[in-house]
Amino acid sequence: MKHELPIVHALQRHLDRTPISWHVPGHKNGTLTPLPDFFKWDVTELPGLDDFHHPEEAIADAIALLRKVYDAKASHFLVNGSTVGNWAMLAAIATRGERVYVQRNSHKSVFNALEWLGIEPIFLEPDIHEETGISGHVSRETLKEAFTKYPGGVGVFITSPTYYGEAADIMSLVQLTASHELPLLVDEAHGAHFGEAFGVRSAFELGATAVVQSAHKTLPALTMGAWMHERFSEKTRRKLQRALQAFQTSSPSYLLLASLDYARSYREQWTVKGMSDIQASHDAFIEALQRFDHMTVLRFDDWSRMTLTYEGYSGDALLHALRAVQLDAEFALGDHVVCILPLRPLAKSEQNDWVHRVERAIQMMKSEGIPLKRYIEQPIMGKIQVSALSCSYEQLEQATGTFRQLDECIGHVSLETIIPYPPGIPLIVRGERITAEQVLRLRHYQTVAVHLQGGEQLQRGALRVIEEGFEE
Numbered sequence: 001m002k003h004e005l006p007i008v009h010a011l012q013r014h015l016d017r018t019p020i021s022w023h024v025p026g027h028k029n030g031t032l033t034p035l036p037d038f039f040k041w042d043v044t045e046l047p048g049l050d051d052f053h054h055p056e057e058a059i060a061d062a063i064a065l066l067r068k069v070y071d072a073k074a075s076h077f078l079v080n081g082s083t084v085g086n087w088a089m090l091a092a093i094a095t096r097g098e099r100v101y102v103q104r105n106s107h108k109s110v111f112n113a114l115e116w117l118g119i120e121p122i123f124l125e126p127d128i129h130e131e132t133g134i135s136g137h138v139s140r141e142t143l144k145e146a147f148t149k150y151p152g153g154v155g156v157f158i159t160s161p162t163y164y165g166e167a168a169d170i171m172s173l174v175q176l177t178a179s180h181e182l183p184l185l186v187d188e189a190h191g192a193h194f195g196e197a198f199g200v201r202s203a204f205e206l207g208a209t210a211v212v213q214s215a216h217k218t219l220p221a222l223t224m225g226a227w228m229h230e231r232f233s234e235k236t237r238r239k240l241q242r243a244l245q246a247f248q249t250s251s252p253s254y255l256l257l258a259s260l261d262y263a264r265s266y267r268e269q270w271t272v273k274g275m276s277d278i279q280a281s282h283d284a285f286i287e288a289l290q291r292f293d294h295m296t297v298l299r300f301d302d303w304s305r306m307t308l309t310y311e312g313y314s315g316d317a318l319l320h321a322l323r324a325v326q327l328d329a330e331f332a333l334g335d336h337v338v339c340i341l342p343l344r345p346l347a348k349s350e351q352n353d354w355v356h357r358v359e360r361a362i363q364m365m366k367s368e369g370i371p372l373k374r375y376i377e378q379p380i381m382g383k384i385q386v387s388a389l390s391c392s393y394e395q396l397e398q399a400t401g402t403f404r405q406l407d408e409c410i411g412h413v414s415l416e417t418i419i420p421y422p423p424g425i426p427l428i429v430r431g432e433r434i435t436a437e438q439v440l441r442l443r444h445y446q447t448v449a450v451h452l453q454g455g456e457q458l459q460r461g462a463l464r465v466i467e468e469g470f471e472e
């Protein structure tokens with residue numbers, strides 16, 4: 001197959017001229033740095049290199065190829081990750097004060113976008129897998145309930161796949177949203193590799209109105225490299241484009257764009273047969289891991305992702321033990337560790353090496369080389385499937401609030417968002433009434449030293465909540 005890489009080739013043509021820089025960026029083709037080879041690809045929008053916000057040449061050609069791979073009516077490169085894609089999708093479909101149905105365990109970028117864009121969220125709790133306590137997806141029933149209890153929304157926003165690699169039942173959600181003439185937006189940050197060859201269909205193929213995919217998460221693209229595919233109306237697309245131009249830099253990184261070009265080409269070359277061979281090598285590796293006593297390996301739809309648990313030990317302890325043998329996993333939460341494996345064949349020798357490393361990690365963890373943190377059973381949250389914020393963004397803006405000890409916060413409206421990171425899903429959202437389950441879980445995270453973002457005085461066991469008398 002011919003490898004078409006329009007952006008990469010435009011850059012190569014540019015560099016072949018051995019140009020002298022009398023323009024930005026300040027590193028002057030890397031000559032002011034000890035890393036000229038690294039920097040020289042970092043150029044600006046010079047003649048022959050097209051214009052990111054008004055593409056007509058190499059970038060337009062690269063987008064056309066991207067559209068073809070994902071069979072999309074329109075695609076857009078994103079140079080600030082899925083983060084900016086989530087912002088732009090929401091800005092495209094809703095204006096200030098309008099209501100959108102949003103999966104409660106969305107990424108923090110979604111909550112930021114909702115607040116700054118002034119969009120009223122109606123939260124949809126995902127179902128929870130009872131045995132593991134791991135979050136699944138928003139059910140059709142939950143969405144129906146939201147439509148009935150809180151009518152008048154202008155769109156639905158969900159995340160699929162989950163961090164654990166489970167895909168939602170997109171078809172049934174597409175049917176339901178279409179019957180209400182609402183767009184279905186999907187944060188598919190972890191599913192840029194989905195498609196026929198991989199064996200799991202992308203939400204876009206299944207009819208979602210717009211999806212964002214972090215190419216950098218699972219394909220060979222530089223960090224921050226992402227893209228969006230959409231089938232909006234012309235009018236909505238114009239608004240989307242205005243949002244993308246407003247939210248994204250006017251100086252896009254060509255290193256990043258070139259890597260997106262490459263990631264698309266990498267993905268384009270997959271065949272059903274080639275991928276099933278890759279999957280077979282992954283299966284063989286997982287099987288070997290499953291032979292360890294007390295080890296459980298969970299896999300959902302995405303076979304390149306695995307969730308490991310080791311009985312009696314916290315995910316954190318396992319994550320650290322794996323790190324000690326140079327196996328760097330994605331994140332740990334509760335009793336498990338999530339790992340994202342490479343999308344290429346795993347050679348037998350590599351599989352054996354990895355299995356031995358895991359064995360060493362387990363031995364180390366057991367011999368207390370690494371602090372042992374017993375896993376505490378977590379409470380199941382999310383009894384209420386559909387909910388709204390307890391006060392408006394205007395009220396939140398005006399409130400000064402007061403710090404209260406965690407136990408005294410129960411029943412009060414939080415002025416802070418608390419985010420275990422990774423994975424970056426808020427445990428408590430600004431404007432939400434704090435529940436006993438949330439406090440319990442927060443304490444648990446503190447006990448097992450989960451890294452938490454937000455919470456000015458959380459170290460001292462306090463949260464900022466709205467003062468009495470100000471609420472509702």
Ligand SMILES: Cc1ncc(COP(=O)(O)O)c(C=O)c1O
Nearest residue numbers: 080081082083107187189214226
């Ligand atoms: C589900 C989900 N959505 C969005 C994002 C943001 O993606 P990016 O890092 O590409 O901005 C992340 C990042 O972790 C994510 O996990």
